[in-house]
Amino acid sequence: MKLFEKFGKKSENSENKQENKKNEKWTRMYKQALRAIGAVAMALALHMSNADFAHGGGAETGVVSGFKNAPTEEQAQQMEDLASQGDIELYGVGADGKTRRYNGVDIGSGHKAEINNGTHVGSGHKLENADANIKDTGNKVRPLSGSYTIKNGPKTLTNK
């Protein structure tokens, strides 16, 4: 909806000064909201850059942000423990909401990569297509990028 369809046509006419004030208020509020979004986006991006795996408590669903560097053995073990407690699905929701690369393969928005019970993402293993399970024979957790939502996991992964 056009701004001035919402609050009336802009006019220099004094009768419409009130509408113009409303319009100005609407624009100001929109700008404030967009600035707030910008600040939070920066915080989220920083969060993603510095993220590490760590257990959170209890929730059935949770969010883990990607991290740049390979996780430590301890973090890999945490992931393995998590996987052993039940199926975990990592949805490839990139920070752009569209695609996220895993081992050089695009994971499209809405596609999923699964870590099944007892398995984990193996370093150097390749996801053949967006819907394929990540087959693991390795014992390292592959660094992920982007923001992933864990569904059906018994624990929440949060960032330290």
Place this chain on the structure above:
Amino acid sequence: MGSKQQLKNIIDNSNLSTEDKKIWDNFLQVATEIQIGMVYDFLKDSPEELEFMTNNLKEKIEAAFQKDQAKMDEILEREKEHLKNLE
């Protein structure tokens, strides 16, 4: 009901994709009460702008994550154009 829950209700009841709703969940997890209030105060009366704001959020996260200033400048420029088009 606080702004956080009210904003969540707007998002949950919207036509956004599941993935986009998750991104807003991330937003709600890290945003301050004031930031949430600013977004809610606007969206409660202009829910039709949710889609633009969602794309704006996603693009800003990506640009910030990539430390891509040119991309961020481009996003801000598009914001200005969007507002201008609404006038």
